[in-house]
């Protein structure tokens with residue numbers, strides 16, 4: 319089949335070469351963006367007198383018909399036309415005749431594809447920001463229900479000090495808040511128009527870049543045509559921001575997976591977000607959390623891939639850049655899917671308050687309380703640490719916890735111990751008293767939730 323760029327060629331490529339070079343099987347995802355970009359471009363061509371008003375109107379009509387068909391899934395594309403841009407041009411010419419060939423005046427696929435991707439990411443980054451906010455809101459609701467639910471806090475995955483479950487959830491709220499800010503901050507770079515950079519050097523036609531930028535609701539335009547067509551930083555930024563978000567989700571997934579194990583039993587996932595085993599009838603597996611943890615890998619992969627694609631590229635456009643799209647689409651799909659699933663999974667998650675609290679009673683996560691107690695009474699903290707460490711060891715050897723240790727033993731260890739020691743080591747009290755800013759004390763957590771609520775609005 320004769321190519322739209324076939325004039326310079328004596329042979330048409332073989333089908334398998336066509337297939338290798340084509341991007342239509344994935345860049346058809348950009349069909350609406352491509353048509354939207356073309357609509358702005360043709361209006362500008364008419365306005366600037368580069369083509370006649372009648373021609374511009376005819377092309378506009380044709381593009382609108384194609385847009386309608388695209389929305390109804392009625393367009394069919396062909397590998398012979400390589401990518402979405404040439405496919406659309408071909409369909410347009412089929413629709414309105416040879417005048418359709420005037421659409422490509424004063425532009426190139428190079429600025430066209432870059433424009434499409436800016437439009438595409440602009441839309442999806444906004445969706446992702448909304449989804450992040452949705453997950454933050456879900457975490458806030460859960461946190462509000464569980465201010466006074468206590469569980470062991472861990473360091474090194476060893477029980478460290480008791481904390482409020484709400485405090486734990488709110489840690490993720492703030493991670494997501496940074497993610498949201500990063501995406502918001504990137505919007506100003508996504509929202510720039512490369513259109514009119516043409517192939518690489520601008521064009522001799524008297525185009526109006528500001529007009530198309532404005533029509534497409536961009537906030538500004540690329541200052542340099544070479545940069546305009548070859549910049550993919552905005553996609554790398556998107557992949558990088560997504561990698562961070564996925565990493566945060568993955569950490570929470572890891573905790574969810576641990577928490578719903580037999581060993582912890584801190585939570586139970588709703589049936590919707592779990593699956594059974596084909597052989598072991600008792601199983602309820604946290605598949606969705608595992609899958610999101612796993613999908614983090616492909617998002618990192620997409621980031622590495624694009625960074626590597628770009629590192630050796632001379633200016634301006636190179637066909638290597640066609641490799642930028644699949645990772646971007648895949649990341650958008652992964653991010654939107656993971657965030658949606660996460661919202662549902664968190665909303666429906668059942669918290670086993672008793673198990674969590676029980677865990678704080680059957681460990682030594684109240685040992686810091688004892689050391690603090692002695693140091694408040696004047697003993698240097700280092701000595702207090704030693705005294706309590708010895709008491710913990712004594713308990714471990716007799717198979718009891720600090721709460722079970724007879725008062726004489728405390729007295730023997732230090733004369734500073736009084737009868738109130740048992741209240742001090744009560745984990746609930748231990749949490750309540752951690753009133754320092756950003757700490758887990760119940761009242762501090764309540765204030766933190768209020769602050770977060772204002773922040774979210």
Ligand code: ARG
Pocket residue numbers: 341345400401402427428431635637639640641
């Ligand atoms: N399909 C191409 C891509 O995705 C569009 C730009 C092609 N430009 C070119 N001069 N071959 O990058």
